[in-house]
Amino acid sequence: MATQLQHARNGTVTPTMERAAAAENCPVGLVRGELAAGRAVLPANPAHPVPRPAVVGRRFRTKVNANLGRSPERSAEGEELDKLRTALEAGADLVMDLSVGPDVAAIRKELLAASPVPLGTVPIYEAVSRLRGDVAAMTPALLLDVIAAQAQQGVDFMTLHAGLLRRLVPLAMQRRMGIVSRGGALLAEWMLRHQRENPLYEHWDEVLRICREHDVTVSLGDGLRPGCLADASDAAQFAELDVLAELVQRCRAAGVQAMVEGPGHIPFHEIQANMEREQTVCDGAPFYVLGPVVTDIAPGYDHISASIGATAAAFYGASLLCYVTPAEHLGLPTAEEVREGVIAFRIAAHAADVARGLPGARAADDAMAAARMAFDWDRQFALALDGAGARRRYEQTRACAEASPDHCSMCGREYCAIRTSRRLHELRSH
């Protein structure tokens, strides 16, 4: 069985490509061409039916990923399914299950069955969970077993921190915050304890064999992503990026789809250079960034600080944005925080798509402007990213107001600028 990448190279258009192209409102040839060039990925493990596939690449709509998953001390039965539903309702294009602890396989099975969008994982979490957190006890064989089992189960994409080489750990330890990637930190500990190279890197050909067999898209994890502004764009980060670039080429040579993960925490003025560097070094492989947050002092509001960074990232080179919720740096999100995170990131993705001139991106904005001019509130709510939420705020204000819909409480009816603008047209026509 061929991967989407191999099909694309062979000139074959798959049903998944057709569905992705229909969702993008673009010719399927564009999807096929970008996949063949490695500039896009289409995560779609044949073992997981994905009625809503997401093509990830610069020529397409910027996508949003929502992280779900349980930690040992947070999550009730069924809560992850609630969060999945919430994330999908809010418009997430892809989801990841980042669960650790007991029952990760069962949770993942539930989430896969319920998810119409591609689902990703970080296999080392399950490997270490099987060992009850004892990373030192992990073996390369166990890690490969987990990857194979998850691939078989239907996981569409996997974060693999194969670029965090042993020689790079000392670079990270000079930092203010060390390694803030959970998977990266676990691998670093394993390497130090055993004085051995990164097992994913050592066994990369075997990893690729599994991923090719199940068409798992590799998401090359940035185990050395900076954890604070002070660590951004440093030697550790860019040294790992160079390894990821090598691994992109090895994925492509093996017919395996590959994207690259990026930070994290970056001051606003460094975002452009970071995005351009990845696109150059990694030969146009799709860039999948986490935020980035643009300040460290906004816990409780990191969905906002990250959507600021994400807009710039998607404008300058990223194709997939991993959301950040208001719970970031404080704990795992509730379903409501999941919703807030997805909406904030849809704003970022859309604003960037408008700014980079993606065909058709501004149509909804222009329709909203027309609906506002017409005081067509139902149309405004239909066009809004969260129509129900907007209607609630509008009606909350109108509870104090008279019934007419031809204004809002911002200015009040007599002072409404839109009403005045409409009068101007009448005055001019007399």
Added chain:
Amino acid sequence: MATQLQHARNGTVTPTMERAAAAENCPVGLVRGELAAGRAVLPANPAHPVPRPAVVGRRFRTKVNANLGRSPERSAEGEELDKLRTALEAGADLVMDLSVGPDVAAIRKELLAASPVPLGTVPIYEAVSRLRGDVAAMTPALLLDVIAAQAQQGVDFMTLHAGLLRRLVPLAMQRRMGIVSRGGALLAEWMLRHQRENPLYEHWDEVLRICREHDVTVSLGDGLRPGCLADASDAAQFAELDVLAELVQRCRAAGVQAMVEGPGHIPFHEIQANMEREQTVCDGAPFYVLGPVVTDIAPGYDHISASIGATAAAFYGASLLCYVTPAEHLGLPTAEEVREGVIAFRIAAHAADVARGLPGARAADDAMAAARMAFDWDRQFALALDGAGARRRYEQTRACAEASPDHCSMCGREYCAIRTSRRLHELRSH
């Protein structure tokens, strides 16, 4: 009595300059010099004691303004004072009272008495409110009376839409959304009804005489700011900017402090050019922008879409950011929405200050990184923009967790990347 601008030109350092410099942690000579050059303003009407003055200019911390004020159909007795308190607690540097309707003078008096920060107004709102909304009945004399009365009452800065000349109205009427500035729309209607020039422009010397006498800082209103992405950066907007540039020079010549107002709604990729254009055309006069929002389809979340635009604006040239709340485009904000708007904009202002390398701006971020590495949660909450809110989210998560503070629920104790990073140091030292 001299204005801060005149004092600065004379080489005089005022107590207000001293207080502003102390707050900026900069030499007072820098404040005096920037004021003298017209590159900064220090709104401080001597009739209004301002214990927390705000110097607005590129060499200083980016400031945030919170709009308060009642519309005829929204606001209960005392609500505006609540919102003022909320805005100040959240960290607003300046506030504006945008009330319309009866009792505007009384509301303003209350707000002025309660505000330790500079307070601004839009005098045409009171002029038209005195006429119960009948803008056609307004006379230039009435408008000047209002400006004089407000100046005497202690208003620190005033939005005056003097650049919206009669000849520019037809340009605005070709737009998708016409004129969305409430004051601009009222003036346009007055000009069309009376076939006369903008009364503020016609009587500009008289306006300047009043502002000089009371040291009211002129905020040159952008009556033609775009109201949607489609109208951004158009002929109407830039034609008005050219008039504002002329008025900046007339303010400076009269010894009156002046800043310039800007949009509004701008796609992300046009923000840099907009900021640079104002700085060039208006000879470095401080730019005071509203947002800008970077998409039209996020009602209910425009504090986020606007904080994205505001970060870019402050990075590329703005000095003062007018907040946008989640109620924007839907109604007047509640106190809670005021708080959310201020916090979102403090994130934008701070992220931009870090990015443009303002001395000392990143110190808080670096301290936060250290506190995170040390699991010093109290210090994290002390450094956070909203420490109480961050603590609430953290504790909500910890309710389900064991008691130890050396991790959070995001990863769980056994999988915590920071804990692992700390172990790495121990491993290396053996």
